[in-house]
Amino acid sequence: MCRLCDETPKQWVGDDRKCAFPNGVFSADNWNCATVAKLRSVANRNALTKTIEDSHFAVIPMYPDGWIVLSWYKERGRMSQAMLVNDDVREPLTLQLAMAAIERIGIPKTLERIAK
Numbered sequence: 001m002c003r004l005c006d007e008t009p010k011q012w013v014g015d016d017r018k019c020a021f022p023n024g025v026f027s028a029d030n031w032n033c034a035t036v037a038k039l040r041s042v043a044n045r046n047a048l049t050k051t052i053e054d055s056h057f058a059v060i061p062m063y064p065d066g067w068i069v070l071s072w073y074k075e076r077g078r079m080s081q082a083m084l085v086n087d088d089v090r091e092p093l094t095l096q097l098a099m100a101a102i103e104r105i106g107i108p109k110t111l112e113r114i115a116k
C-alpha cells in the first residue's frame with residue numbers, strides 16, 4: 001500500500017480502497033487509491049489533458065524519465081492506465097515517479113478532489 005493510502009482515512013460510502021501501488025508498481029486493479037486521486041487532481045489542473053465523452057487522458061512531462069500517461073473513465077475511483085513512456089520505454093508507473101510528479105506539479109491541498 002502507498003503512503004497516502006495509509007495516511008488518508010476513508011471518506012466515502014461503498015467499497016473499501018484498493019491501492020494502485022500494492023508493490024510500488026501500478027496495478028489496474030485499484031479503487032480510490034489516495035496517490036491516484038492526487039495524481040489525477042494534479043493532472044486535471046496542470047497537465048496536458050483531453051476528455052472525449054467520459055474518457056480522460058492526461059500526459060505529465062517528467063524529463064528526463066519520459067512522459068507519464070494516464071487514462072481513466074469518468075471521475076470515479078479507478079485509474080485504468082498509468083504508465084511511463086519515452087522513445088525506448090513503456091512500463092507501468094512506479095509509486096516513486098507518481099510521487100515525484102505530484103511534488104513537481106502539485107496543487108494546493110484545498111483544491112484536491114476526493115474521488116467519489
Ligand SMILES: [Zn+2]
Pocket residue numbers: 001002003004005018019020021033034035036
Ligand atoms: Zn494507494
